[in-house]
Amino acid sequence: MFTPSLHPAQHSLFVGEFPLGPKIVNVASVSQRSPFRYPGGKTWLVPEVRDWLLHKTVKPTEFIEIFAGGGIVGLTVAAECLAEHVTLVELDPDVASVWRTLLSDDAEWLAQRIVQFPISVASAQELLSVTPQTTRDRAFLTILKNRVNHGGILAPGTGLIKSGENGKGISSRWYPETLARRIRGIYAMRDRITFIEGDGLEIMRQNAARTDAVYFIDPPYTAPGKRAGKRLYAFNEIDHQGLFDLASTVSGDFMMTYDNAESVRQMAEQRNFAIHEVPMKNTHHAKMTELLIGPTQHVL
Numbered sequence: 001m002f003t004p005s006l007h008p009a010q011h012s013l014f015v016g017e018f019p020l021g022p023k024i025v026n027v028a029s030v031s032q033r034s035p036f037r038y039p040g041g042k043t044w045l046v047p048e049v050r051d052w053l054l055h056k057t058v059k060p061t062e063f064i065e066i067f068a069g070g071g072i073v074g075l076t077v078a079a080e081c082l083a084e085h086v087t088l089v090e091l092d093p094d095v096a097s098v099w100r101t102l103l104s105d106d107a108e109w110l111a112q113r114i115v116q117f118p119i120s121v122a123s124a125q126e127l128l129s130v131t132p133q134t135t136r137d138r139a140f141l142t143i144l145k146n147r148v149n150h151g152g153i154l155a156p157g158t159g160l161i162k163s164g165e166n167g168k169g170i171s172s173r174w175y176p177e178t179l180a181r182r183i184r185g186i187y188a189m190r191d192r193i194t195f196i197e198g199d200g201l202e203i204m205r206q207n208a209a210r211t212d213a214v215y216f217i218d219p220p221y222t223a224p225g226k227r228a229g230k231r232l233y234a235f236n237e238i239d240h241q242g243l244f245d246l247a248s249t250v251s252g253d254f255m256m257t258y259d260n261a262e263s264v265r266q267m268a269e270q271r272n273f274a275i276h277e278v279p280m281k282n283t284h285h286a287k288m289t290e291l292l293i294g295p296t297q298h299v300l
């Protein structure tokens with residue numbers, strides 16, 4: 001069993017009570033900065049992350065979100081300067097094409113492409129049948145898919161939004177001006193954000209000795225017991241034990257989120273990590289809890 005001691009750079013969040021108390025965050029109160037509507041998106045966790053970082057005595061040099069997805073947490077950290085720099089890591093090449101474009105001089109092209117696209121079932125289907133030839137075309141297609149597919153799911157086998165959603169059918173999640181504004185907002189912060197297409201675990205391993213880096217870890221939920229992540233993400237094979245082992249070796253602080261499954265609790269307990277249950281509402285507005293996991297606490 002691992003019983004790592006807490007490095008001085010790993011304070012924590014987890015000493016004592018859960019900072020913001022057991023209340024459900026109203027996601028409408030969090031600025032939505034991502035162009036994605038991401039399944040499993042962590043908008044609801046933003047206030048906790050903010051609180052965690054603001055309580056640090058020294059601002060982290062780098063905030064590394066190793067499973068970026070829609071990246072709402074990293075974007076908020078960059079926008080509110082809660083760390084000197086933000087690094088987002090994502091393995092899915094479709095999602096990666098969007099991040100690459102957002103942080104490049106093609107961002108304005110993407111914003112314009114979205115605003116000018118005449119959305120309809122026919123136009124979406126026509127475009128989705130074509131293989132994109134450039135990174136920016138792939139980015140546009142990914143945003144389109146994310147907006148018109150049921151639940152925002154990009155994994156293969158997902159159909160278009162049902163015609164009745166919000167009574168607006170295919171365009172019920174297509175907000176061109178809002179998307180363009182978010183894209184321009186991200187481009188404006190590009191100096192503070194680095195995107196890496198690759199394996200988040202590998203990036204964490206490379207940074208393991210650093211005390212000035214912190215990690216936000218939101219993997220696909222595919223640990224034994226609950227396996228929602230398999231359906232939601234094209235890339236969902238994670239070595240969960242390996243991820244927990246890696247987390248126990250890094251010198252920087254981390255916040256990990258997982259679904260509330262017995263297998264997850266066991267992995268955390270075996271490594272003497274701190275565990276907190278946080279309430280949230282899922283997309284069907286059912287109340288449920290997720291787990292927040294952090295480094296071992298000091299024995300007070």
Ligand SMILES: C[S@@+](CC[C@H](N)C(=O)[O-])C[C@H]1O[C@@H](n2cnc3c(N)ncnc32)[C@H](O)[C@@H]1O
Pocket residue numbers: 038039040041042043066067068069070071072073089090091092095198199200201218219220221233234235236237238
């Ligand atoms: C739960 S989602 C992250 C959601 C994100 N926190 C948000 O708020 O939008 C997990 C993401 O990890 C990505 N992923 C899966 N395996 C990965 C790996 N080895 N390295 C980096 N990203 C990975 C998936 O493609 C998916 O986008």
